[in-house]
Amino acid sequence: MATKWGICSAGKISHDFMVGLETLPAEDHQAVAVAARDLKCAKDFADTHKIPKVYGSYEELAKDPDIDVVYVGVLHTVHRDVVLMFLENRKNVLCEKPLAMNSAEVGEMISAAGKNNVFLMEAFWSRFFPVYEQIRSLLRQDAIGEVKVVRAEFGYSLCDVPRAVERELGGGALLDIGCYCLQFALMAFNGEKPESVTAKGFLHETGVDETVSIILQYPRKRQAILTSTIVTTLPNQAAITGTKGNIQIPSLMWCPTSLIVNGKETQFPLPPTTKNIHFINSTGLSYEAEHVRQCLLKGLKESPVMSWEDSKLLVSIMDEIRKQIGVTYPQDQV
Ligand SMILES: NC(=O)c1ccc[n+]([C@@H]2O[C@H](COP(=O)([O-])OP(=O)(O)OC[C@H]3O[C@@H](n4cnc5c(N)ncnc54)[C@H](OP(=O)(O)O)[C@@H]3O)[C@@H](O)[C@H]2O)c1
Numbered sequence: 623m624a625t626k627w628g629i630c631s632a633g634k635i636s637h638d639f640m641v642g643l644e645t646l647p648a649e650d651h652q653a654v655a656v657a658a659r660d661l662k663c664a665k666d667f668a669d670t671h672k673i674p675k676v677y678g679s680y681e682e683l684a685k686d687p688d689i690d691v692v693y694v695g696v697l698h699t700v701h702r703d704v705v706l707m708f709l710e711n712r713k714n715v716l717c718e719k720p721l722a723m724n725s726a727e728v729g730e731m732i733s734a735a736g737k738n739n740v741f742l743m744e745a746f747w748s749r750f751f752p753v754y755e756q757i758r759s760l761l762r763q764d765a766i767g768e769v770k771v772v773r774a775e776f777g778y779s780l781c782d783v784p785r786a787v788e789r790e791l792g793g794g795a796l797l798d799i800g801c802y803c804l805q806f807a808l809m810a811f812n813g814e815k816p817e818s819v820t821a822k823g824f825l826h827e828t829g830v831d832e833t834v835s836i837i838l839q840y841p842r843k844r845q846a847i848l849t850s851t852i853v854t855t856l857p858n859q860a861a862i863t864g865t866k867g868n869i870q871i872p873s874l875m876w877c878p879t880s881l882i883v884n885g886k887e888t889q890f891p892l893p894p895t896t897k898n899i900h901f902i903n904s905t906g907l908s909y910e911a912e913h914v915r916q917c918l919l920k921g922l923k924e925s926p927v928m929s930w931e932d933s934k935l936l937v938s939i940m941d942e943i944r945k946q947i948g949v950t951y952p953q954d955q956v
Pocket of ligand 1: 632634635657658659660695696698719720745747797798901
C-alpha cells in the first residue's frame, strides 16, 4: 500500500519535495492532498504535481482522514503552530529543518507527538543520502578509529533572500544552513552531547547572524569546528578524522554525491529528474521520504536516524550559540 502524503504549503521546498517524491515508485508514495494559505496557490501546485485534493487552509488538511503523513514545508517561524495542529489531529509529520525556533518550541512539539502517539521527524534530508548512510556504516565498523576532529562548512550568498536575513522570517546563517554543519558533527560523534560550545560571529544589519563559527569540545580531546555564512560561497566541504583514517565530503556537505575515504573517492548518483528544482540536488529529498515510509510501516513514532533526542540536542546547542553571538527571535520572548 502506498504511503499517502499531505503537503502543507505550496512554497519552494514543498515543490522540490514533490519532485523528489515523483522519482519514487507510485505504488509506494502518493501525494493525495495539498494545502496552502491561498487556495489559488494550492490549486496551481496541485496542477503542477497532479495532486487530487486541494485545500485553502492547513486546518482542512489536518481534518482529512485519508492522509498517512503530512510534509510541513512552511517557514520555520511557524513550524511550531502548524505542526502542533497536525499532531493534535493525530497526523504523522515530517517537518522541514530547523524543527522550530528554540528548545521550548521543539520540546512542546515532541511532547505533543508523544501524547498523540504519532510520528514526528525533523527533515534533515542529508542524513538519508547514501553518502551519509555510508559514513554511519564506516563509523559503526570503526573504520577510521576514534573520531578526533570533525570539520564542516556551509556558506552561500543569501543576503538577497528575505527569508535568510529577516529576523521576523527566522533568518540567519545558523538556523538556515549552519544547522546542517551541526547535525553533521552530532552524527559523527554519535549523538554525544559536547562538554562545551564556543561560538563567534558577525551580525547582519537585521540582527541575525550572517557568519558564525562554532567549536564543540568533547572529552578525550575531541573537537568539531564548524563555519556557516550567508554572505559568500564556501567550499562547502566536511571531514571526519579519526585515529586510523579520514572521511571527506569533497563538496555540498548537506546533499553530497561523492565520498572520499582514506583518499579513495566513490560516487553516489542522485535520482534523475527533468523537472525544475529550486535547490541543488533536491531529488535527494526522496531518500528521507522513503525513510519515513519505512518508519511508518514499522509503526515507529520517531526515526532511529534523526531521533527526538537528536533534534533536542541540536536545538539546545543552537540556543547556546545564539546566546553567545547575540541573536534572538520574537519566539524567544514567550
Ligand atoms: N531541506 C532543504 O533543502 C530546504 C531548503 C530550503 C528551505 N528549507 C526549509 O523549508 C522551509 C521553507 O523554506 P522555503 O524556501 O520553501 O520558503 P518559502 O518558499 O519562502 O515559503 C514556504 C511557505 O511558507 C509559508 N509562508 C511564507 N511566508 C510566510 C509568513 N510570513 N508567515 C507564515 N507562513 C509563511 C507559505 O505557505 P503557503 O504556500 O501556504 O502560503 C510558503 O509557501 C524553511 O523552514 C527552510 O528552513 C529546507
